Amino acid sequence: xxxxxxxxxxxxxxxxxxxxxxxxxxxxxxxxxxxxxxxxxxxxxxxxxxxxxxxxxxxxxxxxxxxxxxxxxxxxxxxxxxxxxxxxxxxxxxxxxxxxxxxxxxxxxxxxx
Amino acid sequence: xxxxxxxxxxxxxxxxxxxxxxxxxxxxxxxxxxxxxxxxxxxxxxxxxxxxxxxxxxxxxxxxxxxxxxxxxxxxxxxxxxxxxxxxxxxxxxxxxxxxxxxxxxxxxxxxxxxx
Numbered sequence: 614x615x616x617x618x619x620x621x622x623x624x625x626x627x628x629x630x631x632x633x634x635x636x637x638x639x640x641x642x643x644x645x646x647x648x649x650x651x652x653x654x655x656x657x658x659x660x661x662x663x664x665x666x667x668x669x670x671x672x673x674x675x676x677x678x679x680x681x682x683x684x685x686x687x688x689x690x691x692x693x694x695x696x697x698x699x700x701x702x703x704x705x706x707x708x709x710x711x712x713x714x715x716x717x718x719x720x721x722x723x724x725x726x
Numbered sequence: 727x728x729x730x731x732x733x734x735x736x737x738x739x740x741x742x743x744x745x746x747x748x749x750x751x752x753x754x755x756x757x758x759x760x761x762x763x764x765x766x767x768x769x770x771x772x773x774x775x776x777x778x779x780x781x782x783x784x785x786x787x788x789x790x791x792x793x794x795x796x797x798x799x800x801x802x803x804x805x806x807x808x809x810x811x812x813x814x815x816x817x818x819x820x821x822x823x824x825x826x827x828x829x830x831x832x833x834x835x836x837x838x839x840x841x842x
Contacts, residue, residue: 622767645827645828645829647828649833654838655836656730657770657819658833659832662828664827703769705828707828709827713760713775714760714821714828714831716770717769718768719767719768719769721767
């Protein structure tokens with residue numbers, strides 16, 4: 614069965630600092646990988662996704678993530694944090710095109726002025 | 727982009743009553759819809775998957791008689807929480823898939839249910 618582990622339930626960074634949110638997955642087959650952002654009392658918004666091809670994926674709001682098969686990781690990064698980036702971030706995996714997404718527990722990002 | 731709406735956004739009900747939550751895909755046809763439940767400071771838990779015109783498939787541990795799901799059309803799915811109890815209070819999020827892979831799965835804004 615597939616699973617997703619997000620290291621750190623809460624990450625705090627200073628405005629302008631690097632953002633690194635960690636995600637590791639377990640899957641028996643090369644998966645589809647996603648990062649979603651959730652603002653308070655809102656649904657999920659897709660940040661970026663990896664399906665096939667280039668392992669470095671760029672998303673919205675300056676975020677990017679790199680699929681590393683050898684490490685079974687899909688960490689999310691942003692070079693410079695902005696106050697508006699404060700939110701909950703979820704990593705998700707789907708082992709194939711027809712299976713539902715499985716989510717990690719989420720990481721709350723705080724940005725300090 | 728594809729938009730999924732949910733109604734109501736917030737609902738408060740008395741224990742023992744039933745509550746219906748609607749999920750609509752506004753600008754696409756959703757062959758599959760998903761219902762998730764999110765506990766405070768927790769991840770999303772998949773409750774069930776429904777395909778238009780067929781019975782929903784419930785995840786293990788989810789009571790299908792308590793959480794009734796209807797996917798009557800390609801743009802509408804409903805979740806009815808029957809005989810609600812305080813422990814059913816939660817954030818319910820629906821998701822609709824356009825027909826491709828998970829990259830075509832879009833999420834609604836969620837419904838906050840409070841059972842008194």
